[in-house]
Amino acid sequence: VSPMSSSHDEYSLKHMGNLMGSRRPKAGDDGEQSLIGHPSWDPATGGDLLDQDAPTTGFVYLLSFFSALGGFLFGYDTGVVSGAMLLLKKEMNLSNLWQELLVSSTVGAAALSSLGGGSLNGWLGRRICIILASFIFTVGGIVLSVAPDKEVLLVGRIIVGLGIGIASMTVPVYIAEISPPHQRGQLVTINSLFITGGQLIASVIDGAFSYMSHDGWRYMLGLSIVPAVLQFIGFFFLPESPRWLIQKGRSQEAREALSRIRGGQSIDSEYDTIKTSIEEEEKEAGGGGLVILRILHHGPTRRALIVGCGLQMFQQLSGINTVMYYSATILQMAGVRDDKLAIWLAAATSATNFIFTLVGVWLVERVGRRKLTLGSLIGTGLSLALLAVGFLLSAMNSPPVTLHPVGSQNSTCNLYSSCEFCMLDPACGFCYRDNGTTVYNASCVPVNQKSTDHASWGRCSNQTEASDSLFWAYNYCPTSYSWIVLMGLLLYLACFAPGMGPMPWTVNSEIYPLWARSTGNACSAGVNWIFNVLVSLTFLHVAEFLTYYGAFFMYTGLVVLALLFVQGCLPETQGLQLEEIENLFTGQLCSCGVSSPSDNRHIHYIRVKGNNRLLSESDASDVE
């Protein structure tokens, strides 16, 4: 007999064609509410859940804000370096190798510490890990702002990376664990909003301080201390995740934390539901042994891990960080000549990323994770194709080399017949005159080893000869198609930011049962950072081998693969209790997508006894 016997009709409830046998009836699902009658009955446990549609307390927002400062620092520290580098390379006379080291050491350190963050998280708890990360950010910020030489800078960048790794895997988990289910997606996505917000503020600060050629970089790198200290202090007064406390058997503290987070609402049923599910999960997965091995041996968690890591891998393979880290360079490649203009246009691209992540925050609980990710991928693929076409048109209309100055005979640069080929060779640059409509008197000459701002000899080798019509193009070709590339870039970010940007983080914070959550998130965040290093470090080389349009066609292809993966394997997690989500992964991996509950709400009510006042006579078939 169903617990609906509180109404006088007796029905048994059968969920069919739905892997989520325990999906909680949700107000607003057509017809369900009137039939189910008891809005807070939970079919999984037979007990009451907290009313999921109750307003989220202000305290939950406060907690999410303070945790998401970790996301802000992640965005700020990865974003600020491109502008800082422009000044640093001049002031410290940095070689290319040192520039690469300073950029990628942070990302590499983040990869390592996110992997290690898993055990740290399980051991010390989410709160201590967040405090630790903000402490590391503060120390890193101080080291960077006072660094006397490049070696100390490198140490500072590594320290900051260690903080980013821990924050990137802990914060989404913490927010997911304190949120009520109906708002979890939105609140975790706020962390991604803070990441892109951090990148935006970083690019604006870069723009502003780029005018301060001496020591401007100290401010750029050091300003991150402010949010880090704020988070450090704030978290001393904020509670630990109740789910982690329950897992550690600290029941009394867990109750207190939960009740504080729920603003004094009754927490008994939520507490019991969580506790029972955690105990069941633990039993099912068999205790003992290394968590990662248990995850791999247990079907549902293994499948969740594949989905989680796959999403993070494809997020990076769709090329976001070639766009975020190299947007100024890409714009120059596309023909934007002025340095400062390129920096500010790069800030505009960060702003687009931020604004459209906001759209994601708004959409995630309206359309769900799955549709948002799929839609985002389709748009991302199309805009990458547009970017590629822009570069292809520029290449096809690349101005020819018309001048072969005396003295250039021995250089390989002299062999190139057009700007496109000349530009793809890092040793050469294109020196030309432009009367506003046509390029003329163009030559391909070696670049100055010390500064790519000049040629090593000839008309483009010194400023004094520079006139209004004489230009030196290193890294780009004059073209009338840069607007297509700029449009492609903006469109790319507008499509990527609401879905593929935040959803991998959001979904990962939800899909693992508690015992596997820290380790699962550590692995998937590690995958994210490893592919981040791979893609961002190889971008310029890939472009050199495949040309720019080739590189962007390649990313388009990878996005098509991502689309197939998400279509086949990503289930919908919207609105479910964290403890219910494991059931989504009980079927075969590639059936996950097919049976997402939001697409498949065929709940069948079979009449057992009595009259149904709500249905007509012919409803005896009882199919909703």
Ligand SMILES: O[C@H]1[C@H](O)[C@@H](O)[C@H](O)[C@@H](O)[C@H]1O
């Ligand atoms: O979700 C974030 C976001 O999209 C950022 O813009 C990007 O730089 C990160 O790599 C990514 O993980």
